[in-house]
Structure formats: structure tokens, C-alpha cells
Amino acid sequence: MRTFLFNHIALSVKDVDESFEFYQKIFQFKEIKNTASDSKTRWLSIGEGKQLHLIPRPKAEIIINKAVHFALSTPDFNSFVLFLKELRIPYSDWLDTPNKDYIRKDGIKQVYFQDPNGYWIEINDDYK
Known part of the structure; x- marks a missing residue:
């Protein structure tokens, strides 16, 4: 294998x-x-x-889609969300509810936000 x-x-x-x-x-x-x-x-x-x-790629067309994202996990999920608020970086849950986290069916808490190019980033508390 x-x-x-x-x-x-x-x-x-x-x-x-x-x-x-x-x-x-x-x-x-x-x-x-x-x-x-x-x-x-x-x-x-x-x-x-x-x-x-x-x-x-300054002339490239960057097409964004929330389903195409990368995810990072942190044991300090709540403090990271507060950090996003302090920096006035908009975030949402999967359903695009502003300033709301989401708890998945498996219990993992997550938020989504975008970088300067519009790429979606997920932060979750699935830190192992």
C-alpha cells in the first residue's frame, strides 16, 4: 500500500x-x-x-467557492474567534450567518472567513 x-x-x-x-x-x-x-x-x-x-498571479481570475477551502484546527478556538473580531475580519458559519460559529453533527465547532484574494479558510476545534 x-x-x-x-x-x-x-x-x-x-x-x-x-x-x-x-x-x-x-x-x-x-x-x-x-x-x-x-x-x-x-x-x-x-x-x-x-x-x-x-x-x-496578478492577472489571474480567482474563482472562489466556499466548498473549496482549507481548514486549520486550534485548541484555542474561542480566543481565535475573538481575535478575528478584534481585527474586524468578518466570519460566518457554513450557512453564511455573519459572526456565528457552527457546530457540526460530529460536535466540531467551526467558522469560515476569507483571505485578501477571497479564498475561504475554515478554523475548527478538531485539534488532536
Whole structure:
């Protein structure tokens, strides 16, 4: 049987520096060296060897859909939601109810918000 580990997620972004600052401010991700090329793509460490790659595509059409998102888990869910409120970053539940979290059928609490390019991010309390 083959085995796999999650390595990275890559996002096409209009402004690499704006997106970079957003992800650093919200998640405190640290910049790591782009070892693949000398391009303006910036890499961030998500932790545990996982990475976020921000690829400059200033003229690309970015089509968003809430069902296409990435999710991060935190043991400090409630304090993170308060942090979003402090920064005046709009968030919602899955059904788009503003400023509301959602408790899934399996008991996991979650919220959704968007980055500067409109990508959806889920934060949940499924931290193990």
C-alpha cells in the first residue's frame, strides 16, 4: 500500500506581499526559503513540515467557492474567534450567518472567513 503525507497548499494570489502579511498576521506563520525557484513565490511554514505557497498571479481570475477551502484546527478556538473580531475580519458559519460559529453533527465547532484574494479558510476545534 502506498502512503502519503500532506506537504503543502499553493494559492494563486493577486498581491504576494499583501497575502503574505495577512497570513503572518492572522496565523503567525514563518517565512521559509523557496527552494524550488528564484521566483517571487513566497513560502510559509504552517508547522510540522507543512507549507503554504503564495504564487503571484496578478492577472489571474480567482474563482472562489466556499466548498473549496482549507481548514486549520486550534485548541484555542474561542480566543481565535475573538481575535478575528478584534481585527474586524468578518466570519460566518457554513450557512453564511455573519459572526456565528457552527457546530457540526460530529460536535466540531467551526467558522469560515476569507483571505485578501477571497479564498475561504475554515478554523475548527478538531485539534488532536
